[in-house]
Amino acid sequence: MARAAGARGCGRRWRCGRGVLVACAAWTAGWVLAAALLLRAHPGALSERCTDEKSRRILAALCRDYRGGALAGDLCEDLCVAGKLLYRRCLHYDRGKKVLQADWRGRPVILKSKEEAFSSFRPPGPLGAPAEDGGPAWPEAELLLLVAGEVRSALGLEPSASGLGPLWPGRRGPRRRGQLASLWSLVQQEEFVLLSVLRGLSPHALPVLGSCGHFYAVEYLAAGSARHRALFPLDGAPRGPARARAVGDMALSFLDLVRQFDHGFSHRLHLCDVKPENFAIRRDLTVVAIDVDMAFFEPKMREILEQNCTADEDCSFFDCFSRCDLRAHRCGAQRANSNLQVVCDKIFRHWFSSTLGGSAVSLRLQRQLREAVQECADPRGPQAAAPAMFWKLRRLLQAALRELREAEK
Structure with a gap:
């Protein structure tokens, strides 16, 4: 009887100890996950002081x-x-x-x-x-x-x-x-x-x-920043239609960048970290990618994306993502979104969510441009529709620039 009681007590202690270990492991995993999310949202959190x-x-x-x-x-x-x-x-x-x-x-x-x-x-x-x-x-x-x-x-x-x-x-x-x-x-x-x-x-x-x-x-080129009203410093550019025209020219340059990175090299070049700080503007309003640590040609992109997964959320790599095949528990090697979608989301949405240059651009054209940007930025949009969306945005931007130039005459 004493041995049986001792065994039962030992079993209870083991279950208790195992519960403590599981709780500790869960607590540790939670903190590790929280730290990973913090570093992803704020990658400079552990950066050294720049002196x-x-x-x-x-x-x-x-x-x-x-x-x-x-x-x-x-x-x-x-x-x-x-x-x-x-x-x-x-x-x-x-x-x-x-x-x-x-x-x-x-x-x-x-x-x-x-x-x-x-x-x-x-x-x-x-x-x-x-x-x-x-x-x-x-x-x-x-x-x-x-x-x-x-x-x-x-x-x-x-x-x-x-x-x-x-x-x-x-x-x-x-x-x-x-x-x-x-x-x-x-x-x-x-x-x-x-x-x-x-x-x-x-x-x-x-x-x-x-x-x-x-x-x-x-x-050296001055980087963009969300603190700038136009995202990028436009020294000497007056406000009103002239500033709006500069934004239109920069938007066209972003489209040219997207087209060249998609089709201008032997393999598509994927931008996985699109934010104003990673781009700059030359005096002629050409957009330049000044930080390409997170840019990858197609073969490397496929290698990065093709990982084990249990849900689509496991298949995201900053601004690049694919879909999870739930039968194989494997992320697709093909990127599901595009450079154009991310530029529309991170850059164009800021520029064209409100009026462009006041009344210098017709309200109808402004509405069409806003709707096109919203449609372009939707990550659920099919990749196959990207070429048509590219040309639609380009046509609308060129039309807006024509109206702005007419207003300056």
Whole structure:
């Protein structure tokens, strides 16, 4: 009897202990989920504080590595010796990523790196081996294969020999080992690889101007912000019909960007993080994607989306999503929404939810434009209807611009 009672007591204690463990596990999972949702909604929540003091220390360490021969680049001499590339201010730190503003020979530029220190990038086996006569200890043909593998991993594409041309350092010299080590740090940064591949192919992508070690430079353009009434700074543009015309021109440029990213390259380029802060406007009102960390060519997009799932909600990757096949419990590899839908939702809806330029545009045309934007922004809309919606929006915007120009005469 005593043994039986003891066994029953032990069983109750085990059930109690198991209940506590389950409750603890549920509590922990809840906090992990809450933290993940917080970081998704506010990705800067755990960002470092952006300071001039730390930024100057980062660049000073970069120059020490340059003088020691560990790294190289076509901007290093101007940054570290000639004083022609001058640090101005810190713009952004985010989970390792550093974004700094500088002046290069009187021109404002942005210096970017995915990591703070050159040593943070994993070295390839060849560059970790002892050097002979100051040069690489590994055949460059084999290193080229490693670089091609990194590019393939970053883009999901098989790089061509000509496509690697802009990435490969030019002439040989005493700093060859540093050049190859710097190249290796750069090809581990997806945005650098993407911008290098897009170089000269689109006015809507930033050209890479040069690099030093793991930092690369791009054109400085003032980013958009939800705080701006027109989302983007329009310095010198008067209010009224002229400002409305500028918004119309920017909207047409966004449509041109969408069309080129959908059809202008060997594979569609998907934008998975569409917000004003990731775009800027040139003086001629051309829209430029200034942050493409979350832009992926079609093969990489399919790889990202095709995951296990139990519901459609499991198949979302920021602004890109597919549908869950409930029989296979697998997300579809085909994106269900489009670049155009997200631009309509995140950009056009802000511009065209109210009147456009007062009475300068007819009320009928304003209503048609608002209704078209609402229809375009609906994520339930079929992808097959996107081309027709694109041309409808373009026609309405052009008609609105004609009315605005007539009003200015």
